[in-house]
Amino acid sequence: MGKAKPKDVFKDQVEQGLSHPETPFDDDDRDPSLRPRTLKEFLGQKAMKENLAVFISAARERNESLDHLFLIGPPGLGKTTLAQVVARELGAEFKVTSAPALEKPKDLAGILTTVGEKTVFFIDEIHRLKPAIEEMLYIAMEDYELDWIIGAGPGARTIRIPIPPFTLVGATTKAGNVASPLISRFGITCRFSFYEKADMEAIVRRSAGILNVSVSDDGAALLASSSRGTPRVVNRLLRRMRDFAQVAGESSVTGRVVSEGLKRLEIDELGLEKHDREILKVIIERYGGGPVGAETLAISVGEAVDTLEDYYEPYLIQTGLLQRTPRGRVVTALAYKHLRLEGAKNASNKTASLFDTP
Ligand SMILES: Nc1ncnc2c1ncn2[C@@H]1O[C@H](COP(=O)(O)OP(=O)(O)O)[C@@H](O)[C@H]1O
Numbered sequence: 295m296g297k298a299k300p301k302d303v304f305k306d307q308v309e310q311g312l313s314h315p316e317t318p319f320d321d322d323d324r325d326p327s328l329r330p331r332t333l334k335e336f337l338g339q340k341a342m343k344e345n346l347a348v349f350i351s352a353a354r355e356r357n358e359s360l361d362h363l364f365l366i367g368p369p370g371l372g373k374t375t376l377a378q379v380v381a382r383e384l385g386a387e388f389k390v391t392s393a394p395a396l397e398k399p400k401d402l403a404g405i406l407t408t409v410g411e412k413t414v415f416f417i418d419e420i421h422r423l424k425p426a427i428e429e430m431l432y433i434a435m436e437d438y439e440l441d442w443i444i445g446a447g448p449g450a451r452t453i454r455i456p457i458p459p460f461t462l463v464g465a466t467t468k469a470g471n472v473a474s475p476l477i478s479r480f481g482i483t484c485r486f487s488f489y490e491k492a493d494m495e496a497i498v499r500r501s502a503g504i505l506n507v508s509v510s511d512d513g514a515a516l517l518a519s520s521s522r523g524t525p526r527v528v529n530r531l532l533r534r535m536r537d538f539a540q541v542a543g544e545s546s547v548t549g550r551v552v553s554e555g556l557k558r559l560e561i562d563e564l565g566l567e568k569h570d571r572e573i574l575k576v577i578i579e580r581y582g583g584g585p586v587g588a589e590t591l592a593i594s595v596g597e598a599v600d601t602l603e604d605y606y607e608p609y610l611i612q613t614g615l616l617q618r619t620p621r622g623r624v625v626t627a628l629a630y631k632h633l634r635l636e637g638a639k640n641a642s643n644k645t646a647s648l649f650d651t652p
């Protein structure tokens with residue numbers, strides 16, 4: 295009886311929860327080997343990479359530390375990876391922390407007193423630094439000195455401890471929340487954009503090679519276009535498709551496996567997950583298409599504002615489904631069309647100019 299429905303081999307797996315995306319901020323490196331180690335292995339982001347290669351080789355030639363580096367972009371695009379690559383290309387030591395882990399000035403001082411010449415010191419989520427720590431970092435970045443207060447009360451005094459010239463690499467998903475004195479101390483800024491399809495395909499091929507998975511051309515193409523221009527997502531989906539192929543008894547990840555697998559995971563042809571579509575639907579159904587403020591929207595969809603702003607919105611904006619306006623979030627006509635909802639006419643009136651071709 296059961297064999298009449300061969301497609302349902304996937305059903306159990308889906309019911310066990312695979313349809314839920316893993317948390318977007320999960321540093322999903324179950325396969326650390328997937329992380330590129332050199333600039334050459336770091337695919338895509340061509341202009342940014344070429345400039346960096348120049349700055350790195352110039353610093354090496356002068357035998358100096360690289361200027362402080364500021365990395366901006368949505369999660370999963372390769373900020374942490376690039377920081378490690380830079381250290382490796384410089385032949386320098388790599389130290390890592392994240393702003394929320396630095397609770398007291400002494401936490402930062404503890405690290406800064408151990409950096410060596412040219413050490414690459416990576417601070418993730420740098421928009422979340424506490425003011426007292428930020429102050430200390432300003433001086434460290436600019437003068438390579440550490441202000442340290444000894445004693446308490448009237449006898450207290452500040453001593454300045456020199457530290458070796460190091461390179462600070464700060465990463466953020468929210469450049470708008472970084473204080474301008476901090477921004478101005480970075481000599482190099484790299485702004486990540488979502489990866490183009492050809493680069494995503496190259497990433498699929500590279501990862502498949504490392505994981506020893508065979509992927510057909512149409513499978514790779516479909517994976518590349520359904521992964522929201524994000525390497526972390528495409529690596530995650532590749533692992534899932536490998537599971538689907540295996541359970542379906544296919545020896546390789548074919549276009550059919552991918553298309554069936556994506557359906558099972560409720561990922562559509564634009565790469566939107568169920569939750570992306572829910573966000574659009576909530577704006578349409580509860581707020582008449584918008585504008586609605588980020589906080590209100592976050593509560594309505596049961597998401598933290600940060601997750602909404604950092605993970606979901608950038609891709610919805612990039613695909614032209616959502617706009618950020620001073621009064622709040624507004625869905626576009628494209629979103630109505632994509633969701634095949636009524637009301638497309640109203641919305642297209644509202645945002646007509648965006649989609650008009652003269
Ligand atoms: N340019 C790239 N080429 C190939 N793989 C990449 C690239 N950038 C990121 N990745 C992969 O995506 C994963 C997520 O990257 P990560 O650096 O952790 O992103 P972020 O720090 O911006 O959130 C990495 O583990 C790596 O395997």
Ligand SMILES: [Mg+2]
Pocket residue numbers: 373374375418
């Ligand atoms: Mg990271």
